[in-house]
Amino acid sequence: MNVALGVGGGIAAYKAAELARALMERGFTVEVVMTRAAEEFIRPLTFAALTGRKVHTHLFSAASAEDTLASAIEHIRVAQENQLLVVAPATADLLAKFTHGLADDLLTTTYLAFTGTVVLAPAMNTNMWNHPASQTNMQVLRGRGHVVVEPGEGLLACGMIGPGRLAEPDQIADAVLAASKTKKPRRDLDGETILITAGPTQEPIDGVRYLSNRSSGKMGYALAEEAVARGARVTLISGPVNLPAPLGATLVPVRTALEMRQAVMDRLSEATIVVKAAAVADYHIPNPSKQKMKKTAARLSLDLEPTPDILAELGAKKGDRLLIGFAAETDNMVEEARRKLQQKNCDMVVGNVVSHVVSHVASQQGTGFESDENEVVLVTRAGETIPVARASKRAIAGRIFDEAMRLRLALHASR
Numbered sequence: 001m002n003v004a005l006g007v008g009g010g011i012a013a014y015k016a017a018e019l020a021r022a023l024m025e026r027g028f029t030v031e032v033v034m035t036r037a038a039e040e041f042i043r044p045l046t047f048a049a050l051t052g053r054k055v056h057t058h059l060f061s062a063a064s065a066e067d068t069l070a071s072a073i074e075h076i077r078v079a080q081e082n083q084l085l086v087v088a089p090a091t092a093d094l095l096a097k098f099t100h101g102l103a104d105d106l107l108t109t110t111y112l113a114f115t116g117t118v119v120l121a122p123a124m125n126t127n128m129w130n131h132p133a134s135q136t137n138m139q140v141l142r143g144r145g146h147v148v149v150e151p152g153e154g155l156l157a158c159g160m161i162g163p164g165r166l167a168e169p170d171q172i173a174d175a176v177l178a179a180s181k182t183k184k185p186r187r188d189l190d191g192e193t194i195l196i197t198a199g200p201t202q203e204p205i206d207g208v209r210y211l212s213n214r215s216s217g218k219m220g221y222a223l224a225e226e227a228v229a230r231g232a233r234v235t236l237i238s239g240p241v242n243l244p245a246p247l248g249a250t251l252v253p254v255r256t257a258l259e260m261r262q263a264v265m266d267r268l269s270e271a272t273i274v275v276k277a278a279a280v281a282d283y284h285i286p287n288p289s290k291q292k293m294k295k296t297a298a299r300l301s302l303d304l305e306p307t308p309d310i311l312a313e314l315g316a317k318k319g320d321r322l323l324i325g326f327a328a329e330t331d332n333m334v335e336e337a338r339r340k341l342q343q344k345n346c347d348m349v350v351g352n353v354v355s356h357v358v359s360h361v362a363s364q365q366g367t368g369f370e371s372d373e374n375e376v377v378l379v380t381r382a383g384e385t386i387p388v389a390r391a392s393k394r395a396i397a398g399r400i401f402d403e404a405m406r407l408r409l410a411l412h413a414s415r
């Protein structure tokens with residue numbers, strides 16, 4: 001298997017020579033790409049002698065236009081001919097460039113052109129590593145599915161003690177070997193624009209009180225994370241929840257059912273798939289008081305009006321889009337899910353058993369609203385009823401998209 005080894009301009013660049021050897025000892029063919037700064041720390045000749053191959057240093061190194069054509073465009077060739085791209089040491093500068101897609105030298109252009117597995121071994125001064133800019137960049141890069149070989153702690157070249165030291169070459173080479181055996185995650189949602197709704201809505205009663213439900217938003221957020229990981233552009237329209245925004249998704253926070261409806265309709269035209277996982281209130285108080293209502297001895301009745309049926313409206317306007325609804329039911333779940341599918345013109349309804357939510361300790365063992373796990377039945381327009389055994393919400397999200405993509409093919413074929 002071929003590995004492109006990108007060497008950044010850090011003090012640990014000399015250890016990349018040991019890494020090249022360690023990779024070769026594990027059976028990899030190694031092709032080295034150095035940054036200009038890396039050449040300040042170690043000579044290309046060292047890598048050329050170790051690997052027996054030409055070392056690439058400059059984006060515009062070809063002597064003439066004819067040479068360029070003869071050798072193909074170097075960064076594209078390096079990206080195509082190698083199955084893994086290992087960057088060690090990954091400098092703070094390279095992490096920032098990768099994060100933002102800057103492409104001003106051979107290594108950064110190769111990174112952008114590369115579609116295989118990326119392994120990053122960062123190394124830098126402790127303060128540089130701990131800086132929020134570096135940590136945010138790492139979060140983004142991890143979110144892209146890159147393998148990160150964490151820097152070790154210890155005495156650094158700058159005299160500081162702390163994290164930032166390049167991991168040992170053998171440790172990095174072992175991580176590359178493990179990554180080479182791991183199947184790359186699917187990118188089958190590439191090109192899709194997916195609109196996902198999540199969480200509860202809050203319907204004001206007065207200036208301080210509201211009606212809501214026990215939806216935690218976890219299912220919708222898991223769907224968003226799964227869709228991003230599989231290559232989709234994702235907009236997540238979320239009611240109030242206590243969850244971190246999924247990396248890579250555009251988060252649109254809303255509060256009420258009316259706000260949720262507006263946010264969905266505003267973005268419908270760009271969507272190829274709509275997943276309505278939110279638990280939208282069925283009723284609201286049309287003109288709630290802005291002041292806090294005073295407590296009195298008298299009984300209080302709330303005059304509730306139905307909220308707009310967003311799913312039904314989507315069903316009427318959906319065109320070729322895949323429309324996936326959720327039915328959280330306590331009884332007759334499959335029948336209710338099928339009724340919803342037909343009445344609202346959905347392609348799939350995810351039937352969600354929420355019988356436990358009346359229990360106060362339900363979230364500990366249950367499935368449904370507040371749990372990290374779920375157990376669902378997928379009811380499809382093709383007439384199928386597909387039970388999905390209890391699993392994490394992320395795994396359930398994966399299964400929902402698997403079945404949705406299969407269903408779309410089946411529906412197209414039957415037209």
Ligand SMILES: Cc1cc2nc3c(=O)[nH]c(=O)nc-3n(C[C@H](O)[C@H](O)[C@H](O)COP(=O)(O)O)c2cc1C
Nearest residue numbers: 008009010011012035037038091092093094123124
């Ligand atoms: C002596 C010296 C040591 C350096 N060590 C590191 C380092 O370990 N990690 C790092 O991120 N930057 C380090 N730098 C800064 C980088 O060399 C600088 O950010 C450079 O632009 C990185 O270029 P590159 O990202 O193209 O490799 C060091 C600079 C000097 C002068």
